[in-house]
Amino acid sequence: xxxxxxxxxxxxxxxxxxxxxxxxxxxxxxxxxxxxxxxxxxxxxxxxxxxxxxxxxxxxxxxxxxxxxxxxxxxxxxxxxxxxxxxxxxxxxxxxxxxxxxxxxxxxxxxxxxxxxxxxxxxxxxxxxxxxxxxxxxxxxxxxxxxxxxxxxxxxxxxxxxxxxxxxxxxxxxxxxxxxxxxxxxxxxxxxxxxxxxxxxxxxxxxxxxxxxxxxxxxxxxxxxxxxxxxxxxxxxxxxxxxxxxxxxxxxxxxxxxxxxxxxxxxxxxxxxxxxxxxxxxx
Numbered sequence: 001x002x003x004x005x006x007x008x009x010x011x012x013x014x015x016x017x018x019x020x021x022x023x024x025x026x027x028x029x030x031x032x033x034x035x036x037x038x039x040x041x042x043x044x045x046x047x048x049x050x051x052x053x054x055x056x057x058x059x060x061x062x063x064x065x066x067x068x069x070x071x072x073x074x075x076x077x078x079x080x081x082x083x084x085x086x087x088x089x090x091x092x093x094x095x096x097x098x099x100x101x102x103x104x105x106x107x108x109x110x111x112x113x114x115x116x117x118x119x120x121x122x123x124x125x126x127x128x129x130x131x132x133x134x135x136x137x138x139x140x141x142x143x144x145x146x147x148x149x150x151x152x153x154x155x156x157x158x159x160x161x162x163x164x165x166x167x168x169x170x171x172x173x174x175x176x177x178x179x180x181x182x183x184x185x186x187x188x189x190x191x192x193x194x195x196x197x198x199x200x201x202x203x204x205x206x207x208x209x210x211x212x213x214x215x216x217x218x219x220x221x222x223x224x225x226x227x228x229x230x231x232x233x234x235x236x237x238x239x240x241x242x243x244x245x246x247x248x249x250x251x252x253x254x255x256x257x258x259x260x261x262x263x264x265x266x267x268x269x270x271x272x273x274x275x276x277x278x279x280x281x282x283x
Contacts, residue, residue, distance in 0.1 A: 045083040047141055047149045052076040067238040068158045071129035075154055077139045079122045086113040086120055092142040093124045099135030100189060106132070129156035136190050136237045155238030159187040164194070164234050166247040173252045174225055183215040184234035184242065192234040194218075199228035199249075209237065222251045 050065045053073060069075050081091055092110040096103055106128065113120050128137070134157035140150040161184060168180035184192040191209035198204070198220045210216055222228060230247045 045081055045086070045089065045143045045148055047082075047143075048080040049139070049141060049149060049151045050078040051139070051151050051154050052078060066154075067152060068155050068240065069129065071134065071157050072127055073129070074125045074127050075156075076123060076125040077151065079141055080119065081122075081141070081143065081148075082119045084118070085116055086118065087116045089113045089120075089143050090145070091120060091122055092145075093122065094140040094142065095124070095126065095128065095137065096140060097128060097132055097135055097137035098190070099132040103137075106137070132156075134158070134188060136188075152239070153237035155188075155236070155240070158236065158238050158240055160240050161186045161192055161234050161236050161242040163243040164232050164245045166230055166232055166245050168247065168249075170248060171250045171252075172222070175221060175223060177219045177221045178249070179217055179219045180230065180247070181215045181217050182232050183213065184232075186212040186234075186236045188236070190237050192236055195233050195235070197231040198222075199230055200224075200226075206235070222249075225252055227251070 051067065053066055053069065054076065077093055077095075079091070079093065081089070083089065090110055090112045092108055094108045095106050097106045098104070107126070109124050111120075111122055124139075129135075134155075136153050136155045136158075138151050138153045141148055164182055164184035166180055166182055169178055172178045182194050182196065184194060186192050189212055192212055193209045194204070194207045194216060196204040196218060200222055202220075204218055204220075207216065220230075227248060227250045230249060231244045232246075233242050233244050235241045
């Protein structure tokens with residue numbers, strides 16, 4: 001039997017101002033705070049969401065905010081909605097989950113604000129892992145049927161992603177772009193994101209999540225001669241990170257001289273002659 005226990009608490013603050021809250025677009029990856037990017041027809045509404053491992057007993061500070069849960073552990077969703085006038089606004093929690101068969105809407109619950117409150121706190125919680133096993137999901141929040149944000153992804157019985165692999169040329173030239181393939185795998189089979197440090201104080205920040213085991217291609221250009229160490233790590237949807245993978249790249253490359261055996265023998269016999277030519281050829 002599915003355990004879907006619902007609890008809600010609403011504030012009894014009457015409207016004291018007619019000033020709408022300041023709205024802001026928020027990137028959901030890396031933060032549990034979300035705000036609506038467009039006003040509702042009824043009134044502007046802002047949203048704050050947290051996932052916790054336990055009942056939130058301090059409503060003003062819903063910490064800790066976590067992403068990983070055990071199979072038999074309740075996942076608590078704490079939602080704080082604020083607006084100029086929430087009377088009649090229907091707040092809905094939609095639980096999305098993927099246990100390897102695809103992302104599905106597993107359950108939803110709604111509550112309609114009965115009075116002219118400026119804020120409303122709601123909770124839902126569920127030991128979803130008992131019903132669907134290991135997997136990942138998130139909780140979307142709607143106001144009057146309009147999505148106003150979502151939590152980060154949470155994971156049930158999550159596994160650390162494997163160390164990725166890097167492939168590409170080990171040598172190159174200054175100011176010439178080189179392509180590299182990065183392949184990351186999540187043992188649970190879910191999507192991954194890549195972070196790359198190119199070894200020259202530049203990075204490629206976390207990429208868009210892509211399918212596990214499917215390589216992505218990134219390119220880079222170095223502006224100075226040196227040997228650089230590329231580092232790459234991946235993370236899964238629950239922000240669990242892998243170990244670093246590395247690849248050494250030499251800039252500029254050395255010309256392969258064995259195709260000119262007479263020149264190679266000449267430079268070996270007279271090691272102090274032709275310094276400019278030796279520098280060009282990488283000797």
